[in-house]
Amino acid sequence: MSELKETFPTTFVVLDMEWNQPIPYIPSPVDPKTLPGEIIDIGAVKLRMNSQNDFELSRPLRLTVRPIYYRVMNKQVSRVINKSTNDLKCGLPFQEAYKLFLDFCGDDYVLCAWGDSDISILRSNLKIHGLSAELNDRFMDIQPFFGKVGENTTMQRSVNYAVDFYRIPQTDDFHSADKDAWYEAMVLKESLIDYFSMKQSEEKNKENFIPLSSYISNPNLTMQFRWKSDVFPTEKEADESAEKEALFCPICNEKLSEDLPWFASGHTHFSLWKCSQHGYLTGKIRAKRTPDQKYYGAGQLRFANASSAWYVKEKWQSILTGQDITERKNDSETVGND
Template sequence: MNYVVFDLEFNMFFPFKEGDSANPALKNEIIQIGALKLNDQLEKIDEFNLLVKPYVYKRLNPYVKRKTNINTSKVIPRRPFWEAMESFEAWIGSEVVLCSWGQDDILGLRENCSFFGFSANFFDKYIDIQKIYMKYEGLPQQPSLESAVDSLEIEKALPFHDALSDAAYTVDIFRKVYDFSKDAIINWEKVQRENEFKINELKGLLSQTNIYCPECGNYVAKDKEFSKSKKYFAHGFCQQCKMPIRHVARIINKNGEFTIVCKDNIYIKGESVK
């Protein structure tokens, strides 16, 4: 079994002229794929580095240009996403575990594949190296890649915010913290199905939460309610305090556990004041 440690660079919407708008179906568009392939001893056996021609956001966001040192002229003549992904999937091969720093890249890869209609067959096994590092260091908050490199005293010989360089740094971290535990390997498709089931189950409970006045603590009857994605909003009026109350309940995911978090506020003129 091999490991493919990958990193992505993205372009996103920027209003270059009046009337420009973002595409809600694709917030971040892949413009670079960098990856290293390791054997079962975590020894490098190959690397992959490819710039991708943008289709939705054809001009590069100025922030992205500054951060990555990639400009529009570099990506325009490159391969479009579906050709780049065909090359990447062929290079990955079979019997591999896909690895990245955190879940942003795997989610971004999934979103781009879905948008462009590319059926990716390599999402079934995945390792979140950031999560392993956090457990290794006992960290409660997600650290940046660079802070982990500094903490582990890894030599900083490559620029950050380049997909291949960031993948190389992630490999250095991986070698220091991975214990070859099978528990670290996630069945990505299975986890996503389970997460979707948990979210749908909790969505059914959102509207069952009650409103209480944050001023006096009394129960407040709901007179208006609506849902939006993973959030539920309800409004009521506290007869004792003579104040409108807004209730917000939302589904959160913390360390893989989905829960409902609720908050009641005094709500005056469209703004929460408590």
Template structure:
């Protein structure tokens, strides 16, 4: 058995109007432009590396924010290969007896979206391990999501390569894993996952199954207030019809770095949107994620809203 620590970077359309639709009816928000991976053997030892730039077919022009965050250039993409070829090479490199591992819950949904959009088999990506979960439970951080940078600092791993690079992120994730008991983590993962899902119902840490994910979007702002004040970014659009702009309303704080809100569409129901902030030089990186809201998510939001009302500390979007 091999374990594949995978990280992806993806491009996004310049506007909602330019966003393509998958056969399932969901929007195609991220076209993969880089695949980075580290292969571990059955003893969780590093045995090989993989990196491939993908030449985009649909979102050919790099979104300015993606270019800024990832530092990927047009030259990198021009030298890339088409996604079907890249995935074929990646799967061949992984081998038949292998399992994916990622840091967080964003990469596999995007991978599955790309496989679906290119009409490729995605069954092989159905089972995977979220290393954030194992890290959190083995370091006393519970199921709360922690960034890769946080984990590196926790284990005093020096950052000598640029983050938000698929290969570098996979490499540093492997370094973090060298400090974890992956044998125990993998062996008890089902129990860990049940615990995480129970926590998600109460706290919504963001670990929803990929089929409930509607969209992801990244931005960079000088402050949290500036992000909430950007009406286009802070708004939530109905992802089914692509027409209705649904106001995000009041944002409720989950933690110092996460805020959630509910958005409603009369035709298509309720969505939950989360903004996650990460302080960087000169401002804040913002990762906005939208899910189709379950009853548990709606109740979670209501509970946070009630606590906020009692404290009289709501964070409302500007404008």
């Protein structure tokens, strides 16, 4: 295990947050697109690998945040997290709470969350409060990691499901940030234990083995590139023309090398690219119809995280083996919506 310790990160901070949402009939002080949710509760648990190579969980951090934009409790949210408008009157200002959270994190860690919605809500809250939206440069979504090492699936599972899967005793209700963070950290711990035993047993057939580093990506790489082809009479010509676009890294402008060529799955075309400095990017093309019934190809290039890169790789595999299962829902969720 000592070799593992050197090559693997030893501190993970699992973040979970609750946020209030605007109420449709109350005029919103900010554009809900800019601020889809205002953070009211921050929970975090630190998972550390100690010198005996065991995992230790810290006590959960819980910070109640006093919202200044959405101060009336949204009923749907309230039903889930069981808070009232009155509860929103107390708590720390967001800036203060975030500073305490960063102090809790320390310097050298991998930021973790379940799914990527916490990260995008956090970013919108940082921006609206005039703070830098740059996050810790290592982020890991626990959900696909659990999926891969626990069940070998790319299905999206709930925290609840994963807690049942590992038979983690449920002593508290879900849906308070600190408790959810604790359950997610427990799932991460179990998944890491599975991962390490997998690593040892799969040393012989390394091909199937996905290193932990592939699950960790830089969440600050949010730049993307979109392009459109010329207009053509058929969808096929539009797609083919869009596929000819030369692609460059949106950050450093390096010409990208092709990891997987363009291939079609249903009406969507996928590809995978690599920048030597900034890692993997997923490409996606969909033909769009013009008002006069012609077509153009609309392309999108985005930095990949673990789940979006595998999603494309698995699609490619399933095309090769003739077992393409087109999951519309995942198309938009994992690789990105238009």
